Amino acid sequence: MSPRMELAAITLDCPDPQALAAFYQQATGFEPHPKSDADFAGLTRADGLFIGFQRVADYRPPSWPDQVVPQQLHLCFKVTEGLDEAEARLLALGAGKPDHQAPGETWRVLTDPAGHPFCIVTR
Known part of the structure; x- marks a missing residue:
């Protein structure tokens, strides 16, 4: 059997x-990590998945869809409510919605307050 890797963290x-x-804590309900500080904060899901946020000097947010500043990765979140309801809730928390949206009825592209694109999906 070949080695198996399990995703433990995303930063x-x-x-x-x-x-x-x-x-992200308000959006996902993940619990704040007790050792978070001004330069690195984290959230943990009940099953142990960790999302970290690290301070970077001269941070430049990714641009989407033009990739002038590449996004390098994006997160996808399955939502339990409808897309319209999830989008409204996330926009109220501080998300942005790029003008460009690819066609499709099962997902939307939003950006977090630091400019990272992420998708919300219903499937």
């Missing part, structure tokens, strides 16, 4: 780790 660069952690 995003950003200008303000505490603010970005607060956005």
